[in-house]
Every structure is written in structure tokens, then in C-alpha cells.
Amino acid sequence: SLEVEFCGRLYENPLMNASGVCCMTTDDLDSMARSRSGAFITKSATSTDRAGNPEPRYVTVPLGSINSMGLPNKGIEYYLNYVLDRQKRFPSENPPFMSVAGMGIDENIKLLNIIQDSEFSGITELNLSCPNVPGKPQVAYDFELTDRTLKSVFQFFTKPLGVKLPPFFDFAHFDDMASILNKYPLAYVNCINSVGNGLYIDVEKESVVIKPKDGFGGIGGEYIKPTALANVRAFYTRLNENIKIIGTGGIRTGQDAFEHLLCGATMLQIGTELQNEGTGIFERINTELLQILEQKGYQSIEDFRGKLHSI
Numbered sequence: 179s180l181e182v183e184f185c186g187r188l189y190e191n192p193l194m195n196a197s198g199v200c201c202m203t204t205d206d207l208d209s210m211a212r213s214r215s216g217a218f219i220t221k222s223a224t225s226t227d228r229a230g231n232p233e234p235r236y237v238t239v240p241l242g243s244i245n246s247m248g249l250p251n252k253g254i255e256y257y258l259n260y261v262l263d264r265q266k267r268f269p270s271e272n273p274p275f276m277s278v279a280g281m282g283i284d285e286n287i288k289l290l291n292i293i294q295d296s297e298f299s300g301i302t303e304l305n306l307s308c309p310n311v312p313g314k315p316q317v318a319y320d321f322e323l324t325d326r327t328l329k330s331v332f333q334f335f336t337k338p339l340g341v342k343l344p345p346f347f348d349f350a351h352f353d354d355m356a357s358i359l360n361k362y363p364l365a366y367v368n369c370i371n372s373v374g375n376g377l378y379i380d381v382e383k384e385s386v387v388i389k390p391k392d393g394f395g396g397i398g399g400e401y402i403k404p405t406a407l408a409n410v411r412a413f414y415t416r417l418n419e420n421i422k423i424i425g426t427g428g429i430r431t432g433q434d435a436f437e438h439l440l441c442g443a444t445m446l447q448i449g450t451e452l453q454n455e456g457t458g459i460f461e462r463i464n465t466e467l468l469q470i471l472e473q474k475g476y477q478s479i480e481d482f483r484g485k486l487h488s489i
């Protein structure tokens with residue numbers, strides 16, 4: 179089977195949506211709940227609702243996607259009400275994950291205080307890697323700010339917490355970020371958010387394809403799989419064993435999922451291809467991944483997770 183244990187709970191399979199895709203409204207979230215994903219997560223929330231950037235702000239391109247959504251969301255209370263309602267109605271199910279993305283350290287603390295003081299019993303993802311709000315640099319590219327944020331958070335936050343990281347491209351950065359993360363009782367790190375501030379061009383129109391930020395936006399999909407796998411592997415080999423990895427980036431097939439698991443991921447998130455294909459993707463990837471396990475003679479994901487060979 180594809181069963182996985184994560185943060186002391188059992189999940190039928192490791193697949194989830196990546197936050198941002200199919201999770202803005204209660205209808206989106208209900209369709210995730212009905213799907214064959216093992217778990218699901220809400221859109222990154224801020225303290226109050228936001229309209230986000232002008233459209234077009236998400237475009238599917240041949241090898242993936244480019245987006246500059248600008249954190250449109252319905253506000254923390256909307257998503258908290260949704261997950262609390264599900265907890266009451268389905269007490270034996272795993273609660274949804276909640277994602278939060280404050281626009282600065284104070285807002286992140288405020289959002290996490292609201293979750294801490296609620297009845298929410300699930301897992302929270304602190305998004306340190308939104309690349310799309312004009313004038314707001316990604317938190318996790320500022321190592322000192324990341325350290326200070328986590329230090330403040332763990333003064334009061336006692337529920338399971340993970341962080342969503344942007345991609346890193348240098349061993350010095352993998353080393354320095356991992357040493358910071360290893361100081362804290364994190365449940366997981368999620369590698370990776372989109373590759374920030376790419377530029378896709380329509381050659382015929384000689385034009386950018388999204389309106390915000392003069393066309394610059396986060397890149398997802400096939401373009402980013404090698405960077406995603408590198409980040410999963412780099413953090414898997416550097417972090418304490420009690421900090422799990424969620425692998426996100428370029429998962430379109432069962433083989434892509436297998437590659438992330440081989441690098442050390444425990445759960446897997448799908449963004450671009452979920453947007454393209456809809457929630458039917460979870461059944462397809464579960465089937466493809468199970469077929470790979472059978473071909474290779476593995477009984478469970480634990481037989482190979484993290485066991486990437488060196489040469």
C-alpha cells in the first residue's frame with residue numbers, strides 16, 4: 179500500500195495539493211476532501227481577506243506555469259472556520275493542513291496565535307516563501323529574519339508546525355538554512371515553493387504573459403523538478419531525523435512522485451499539474467506509483483524512502 183505515517187497520524191497515501199491550488203474556497207476544499215489525495219491544505223491565509231494582484235496572474239505554459247497571484251485569500255477566520263467545522267463533523271478523519279503567510283513577522287505571529295488559541299488539532303504550514311507581493315521580499319531568503327521569526331513562534335506555538343521554503347541553489351545556503359531549522363522543534367519543511375521571479379514570453383505578441391510585476395512570476399511544473407529534488411535531498415541529508423520533508427515541485431507522474439520519495443520526502447504536494455488536470459490526478463498518480471512499487475518489489479514506501487544511491 180501507499181500508506182504513510184506523518185506527525186503521528188496515518189494517511190492512506192502521501193499526495194496532497196500544493197497550497198494555492200484548489201484550496202481558495204470551501205467548494206475547492208470540499209473537492210479536495212472528496213478526492214483520492216491523502217491529505218489537503220488551505221490557501222495561505224493573511225489576517226484579513228485580500229483580492230490579490232490584477233489578472234491575468236496565472237498562466238499555464240508548455241513546461242509548467244507562471245503565477246503572480248499576490249496572495250488573494252479569504253482571511254484566516256474563513257479557513258479556520260472551515261477546518262474546525264470539518265473536525266467537528268468528521269472527528270475520526272485527519273484534519274486539513276492550514277497554511278498561513280503573514281506580510282511580516284508581526285502578522286505571522288498574530289496568525290499563529292489565532293491558530294494556537296483555537297481548537298484546531300491539525301498541522302500548520304508557515305509559508306516563508308511567497309515571491310509575489312510587490313515590495314515584500316521572501317522571508318526565507320533573509321536567514322536572520324527566518325531565525326528571528328522561528329524563535330518568536332516557538333515561544334508560544336505548541337501545535338505541529340512546518341515551514342514552506344523557497345528553492346536554494348548553493349551548498350552554503352543549504353548548510354546555513356539547515357543549521358537554523360535544526361534549532362527548532364519543526365514537524366517538517368516543505369521543499370519547494372515556486373522558483374521565484376521567472377519571466378515567460380509570448381514571442382508572437384512580443385509580450386509578457388501575466389500582468390503583475392511586468393510579467394515576472396513564480397515558475398512551477400516540469401521546469402523546476404531538478405531544483406525541487408535537489409532541495410528535498412539537500413534538506414533530507416542535513417536536517418535532524420525528527421524534521422520530515424514534504425516534496426513539492428514538478429510532480430506530474432507516478433515516477434516524479436517516486437523520485438521525490440527516493441530523495442527523502444514523506445508527503446508530496448502537487449500544484450501546477452493539479453491546476454491543469456483537476457482532482458482526478460490523485461487517483462492517477464496513486465495508481466502509477468503503486469505500479470512502480472509492484473514492479474520493483476517494494477511492499478511500502480518505507481522500503482525505499484530516502485535511499486537514493488550514490489555512484
Ligand code: DHB
Pocket residue numbers: 198222230245246247248249250279305307308309310311371372396
Ligand atoms: C502566492 C504565491 C506563492 O508562491 C505563495 O507561496 C503564496 C502566495 C500568491 O501569489 O498568492
